[in-house]
Amino acid sequence: MTDTAVVACCQLAPSLGDPPANRDLAAEAVAHAAASGANVIVLPELMSSGYVFESRAEAQVNAEPPDGDTITLWCRLSAGHDATIIGGFCEQAADSEHKGPYNSAAVIDRGELRAVYRKAHLWDAERLWFIPGDAAPPLVQTEFGLLSVMICYDIEFPEWVRLPALSGAQLLCAPVNWPAAPRPAGERPAEVTRLQADAGVNRMFMAACDRTGTERGVDWAAASAIADPDGYLLAEAEAGPQAQTIIAECRLTEARDKRVSQHSDVHADRRPELYGPVARAGQTS
Amino acid sequence: MTDTAVVACCQLAPSLGDPPANRDLAAEAVAHAAASGANVIVLPELMSSGYVFESRAEAQVNAEPPDGDTITLWCRLSAGHDATIIGGFCEQAADSEHKGPYNSAAVIDRGELRAVYRKAHLWDAERLWFIPGDAAPPLVQTEFGLLSVMICYDIEFPEWVRLPALSGAQLLCAPVNWPAAPRPAGERPAEVTRLQADAGVNRMFMAACDRTGTERGVDWAAASAIADPDGYLLAEAEAGPQAQTIIAECRLTEARDKRVSQHSDVHADRRPELYGPVARAGQTS
Numbered sequence: 140m141t142d143t144a145v146v147a148c149c150q151l152a153p154s155l156g157d158p159p160a161n162r163d164l165a166a167e168a169v170a171h172a173a174a175s176g177a178n179v180i181v182l183p184e185l186m187s188s189g190y191v192f193e194s195r196a197e198a199q200v201n202a203e204p205p206d207g208d209t210i211t212l213w214c215r216l217s218a219g220h221d222a223t224i225i226g227g228f229c230e231q232a233a234d235s236e237h238k239g240p241y242n243s244a245a246v247i248d249r250g251e252l253r254a255v256y257r258k259a260h261l262w263d264a265e266r267l268w269f270i271p272g273d274a275a276p277p278l279v280q281t282e283f284g285l286l287s288v289m290i291c292y293d294i295e296f297p298e299w300v301r302l303p304a305l306s307g308a309q310l311l312c313a314p315v316n317w318p319a320a321p322r323p324a325g326e327r328p329a330e331v332t333r334l335q336a337d338a339g340v341n342r343m344f345m346a347a348c349d350r351t352g353t354e355r356g357v358d359w360a361a362a363s364a365i366a367d368p369d370g371y372l373l374a375e376a377e378a379g380p381q382a383q384t385i386i387a388e389c390r391l392t393e394a395r396d397k398r399v400s401q402h403s404d405v406h407a408d409r410r411p412e413l414y415g416p417v418a419r420a421g422q423t424s
Numbered sequence: 425m426t427d428t429a430v431v432a433c434c435q436l437a438p439s440l441g442d443p444p445a446n447r448d449l450a451a452e453a454v455a456h457a458a459a460s461g462a463n464v465i466v467l468p469e470l471m472s473s474g475y476v477f478e479s480r481a482e483a484q485v486n487a488e489p490p491d492g493d494t495i496t497l498w499c500r501l502s503a504g505h506d507a508t509i510i511g512g513f514c515e516q517a518a519d520s521e522h523k524g525p526y527n528s529a530a531v532i533d534r535g536e537l538r539a540v541y542r543k544a545h546l547w548d549a550e551r552l553w554f555i556p557g558d559a560a561p562p563l564v565q566t567e568f569g570l571l572s573v574m575i576c577y578d579i580e581f582p583e584w585v586r587l588p589a590l591s592g593a594q595l596l597c598a599p600v601n602w603p604a605a606p607r608p609a610g611e612r613p614a615e616v617t618r619l620q621a622d623a624g625v626n627r628m629f630m631a632a633c634d635r636t637g638t639e640r641g642v643d644w645a646a647a648s649a650i651a652d653p654d655g656y657l658l659a660e661a662e663a664g665p666q667a668q669t670i671i672a673e674c675r676l677t678e679a680r681d682k683r684v685s686q687h688s689d690v691h692a693d694r695r696p697e698l699y700g701p702v703a704r705a706g707q708t709s
Contacts, residue, residue, distance in 0.1 A: 260693055263685040273698065295625050295690070297582030298699040322656060329624045329655035336621030339614045340580050370614035371607065400548040405580070408545055413558065414583040415700065 144283035144310065146344070147177035147386045148363040150376055152352020155189030156201055162187075162212050165226065169213075172384050173220035178283060182226030183350035184258075184291050184314040185242060191355040195239050198268040202231035202240035205255050210245050218250025223281050225288050227314035230255065232270060242269045244288050244314050246279045253279045258290040259299065276303045276311075284309040284391035291315040294347070295333055297340070304341035305406060309394035311337070313347040317360035328360040331375070339370020342405050343394040346387075351380050368394050429568035429595065431629070432462035432671045433648040435661055437637020440474030441486055447472075447497050450511065454498075457669050458505035463568060467511030468635035469543075469576050469599040470527060476640040480524050483553040487516035487525035490540050495530050503535025508566055510573050512599035515540065517555060527554045529573050529599050531564045538564045543575040544584065561588045561596075569594040569676035576600040579632070580618055582625070589626035590691060594679035596622070598632040602645035613645040616660070624655020627690050628679040631672075636665050653679050 149168035153161045165182055172180045184190070187209040188201035203209050209228050217224045223246070230243035242258040242265060257272025258265075276287045276299070287303035287310075294300055294313050303311055317330045330347075338345040344367060351361040364375040365387040373387035397406040434453035438446045450467055457465045469475070472494040473486035488494050494513050502509045508531070515528035527543040527550060542557025543550075561572045561584070572588035572595070579585055579598050588596055602615045615632075623630040629652060636646040649660040650672040658672035682691045 259695055259698060263687045266687055271695075275698065292688075292693075296694060297621075297625065298586070298694070298696070301583070302699070322654075326656060329620065332617040332655060333621040333624060335614065336582075336618040339618060340582065369607075370617060371611060402548045402551055403577075408577075409581060409583070410544055410556075411583070411700075413544060413560065414587070415696075 141283060142392050143388050143390050144178045145176045145386060146179045146181070146310065146346050146365055146389050147172035147175065147384050148181045148346055148348035148365065149384045150349050150351055150361060150363045151183060151186065151382050153183065153186050153189045153350060155191060155354050156197070158187050158201060158203065158209060162209055166212065166216060168384065169216045169220060169222065169224060172386070173222050175384070175386055177222060177386060179223045179225070179286070179310065179312070181312045181346050181348035182224065182314060183348050184227035184316040185229055186226045186314065187228035189354055190316045191357050192268050195268045198229060198240050202229045204231045204233060205245065205252060207231070210252055213245060213247050214250050214252055217247040223248045223286065225312040225314065227290060230257065239268060239270050241272060242290060244290050246277065246286065246288055248279060248281050254288070256288045256290070258293060260292045260296055262292040278303055278306055278308060284394070287311045289313055291317065294337055297337065300337045300341065304343055308343055309391040310344040310346065310389060313345065315347050316350050317362060319358040319360050328362045330360065331362055331364050334364055335366045335370045335372065338366035338368060340405055342368035342397045342399070344368060344389045344391060349376065351382055365389070426568060427677050428673050428675050429463045430461045430671060431464045431466070431595065431631050431650055431674050432457035432460065432669050433466045433631055433633035433650065434669045435634050435636055435646060435648045436468060436471065436667050438468065438471050438474045438635060440476060440639050441482070443472050443486060443488065443494060446474070447494055451497065451501060453669065454501045454505060454507065454509065457671070458507050460669070460671055462507060462671060464508045464510070464571070464595065464597070466597045466631050466633035467509065467599060468633050469512035469601040470514055471511045471599065472513035474639055475601045476642050477553050480553045483514060483525050487514045489516045489518060490530065490537060492516070495537055498530060498532050499535050499537055502532040508533045508571065510597040510599065512575060515542065524553060524555050526557060527575060529575050531562065531571065531573055533564060533566050539573070541573045541575070543578060545577045545581055547577040563588055563591055563593060572596045574598055576602065579622055582622065585622045585626065589628055593628055594676040595629040595631065595674060598630065600632050601635050602647060604643040604645050613647045615645065616647055616649050619649055620651050620655045620657065623651035623653060625690055627653040627682045627684070629653060629674045629676060634661065636667055650674070
């Protein structure tokens with residue numbers, strides 16, 4: 140075990156419907172990040188396929204199984220560069236019961252596919268193309284510490300973030316495709332403040348890898364960010380549509396200590412007996 | 425019913441152990457805020473008593489019942505200025521079973537005490553002086569919409585924020601005493617990003633009224649802020665230790681619509697069947 144992981148988010152512009160081109164793009168970015176010393180490399184949501192589908196059929200055509208060409212390549216890259224890779228891909232459903240693909244993320248460590256997570260909170264029209272996942276975010280033990288993963292809109296549900304956090308995740312990686320939206324001048328996208336809050340209230344590291352590159356008229360926030368357990372940013376993307384990689388050293392052992400003052404501990408201070416069910420919300424006066 | 429509330433946070437410097445002086449301070453600030461058009465006026469945590477106690481006995485001496493001089497005055501101010509007042513006070517326990525005071529907040533509307541909330545998540549040494557509350561944040565219907573209240577550290581527990589939010593709170597007011605802490609240059613305190621996240625993931629307004637004024641060597645973030653349902657700030661305190669009032673117009677009806685895109689709704693998109701108990705967290709690989 141080592142104390143510090145160098146975490147990279149490769150903010151790329153995948154090509155819609157061109158998995159071979161996206162494999163090349165990822166290979167180049169992973170090689171570059173690894174050459175910069177990265178141990179943990181995060182790729183965007185739906186890196187394998189692009190995002191702006193117009194039908195379930197189109198998503199299906201671009202889907203791949205977890206032993207398909209994309210994940211096979213990422214495993215090879217992980218082994219070759221001695222790096223953990225977390226990246227989003229359009230996952231073909233293996234069973235005939237489910238007709239559509241999943242919006243998934245793979246966690247690959249030492250060349251081995253360790254976990255596939257399926258996005259549970261589908262954003263907007265995604266629910267028309269994808270099957271929602273039903274399983275909690277996986278926890279993957281690596282030489283750097285305990286990693287977990289979720290995807291984009293998932294991190295805006297603090298109850299979901301709590302699951303891996305309470306199970307000891309030290310670094311939560313999130314492949315995202317944050318659509319561009321208006322915001323006040325000089326402000327970071329609201330998604331970034333939510334990332335900071337998720338990290339801070341759980342005292343863990345978080346790394347969100349956004350994408351760039353206009354796709355069918357849709358633009359992106361292009362706001363990749365890495366947050367520390369205090370909820371401040373260690374690295375964030377520079378403004379602009381260019382592809383770029385952000386990198387931060389994360390002392391993951393810090394995330395094992397949930398104390399924030401002499402008597403306070405952000406996890407021990409929870410009072411779950413008061414939190415549910417919803418029926419317990421205060422009476423109206 | 426009216427669409428827009430003018431919300432004010434009066435960031436004051438209460439005097440430790442001097443409730444009469446703190447009543448005068450609040451009276452002046454409420455009059456000033458009301459004269460500026462405020463309909464909803466938020467005061468800091470423990471406005472009645474100051475914060476930095478050194479014993480339970482000292483807190484007890486400074487506690488008042490909900491029909492004591494402080495709340496009686498605030499009711500008169502509410503009636504006289506036609507304003508809703510939400511403020512923190514050191515509450516004497518009415519029953520002999522509980523030996524210590526509560527860290528409470530009063531919600532006063534049209535001159536009437538509508539609800540008393542007792543802080544459920546006690547910060548640091550507070551647990552040595554105060555009894556924790558066990559009741560969910562109350563919901564108070566006003567002419568402007570449905571208001572709720574919690575106190576300081578409470579808002580760093582997103583499950584707690586969910587309770588009033590899911591019950592329809594349009595504005596969540598938080599008397600706070602955020603202790604000053606180091607932060608990266610140019611950054612807002614992490615507490616403010618958590619406020620923004622709470623507001624955004626629930627699409628409701630939030631108003632945190634911080635304090636100022638060094639007390640027994642303790643300084644404060646002095647970072648009062650009002651957030652909108654997108655998670656951006658409508659108003660925030662200027663840097664510095666001076667007392668000040670921040671004000672923002674809040675169209676509270678906006679908080680009744682939880683949609684964020686054609687198909688997405690931040691509350692309807694929750695998947696509570698997946699969130700608990702903790703035992704469901706992902707298996708480790």
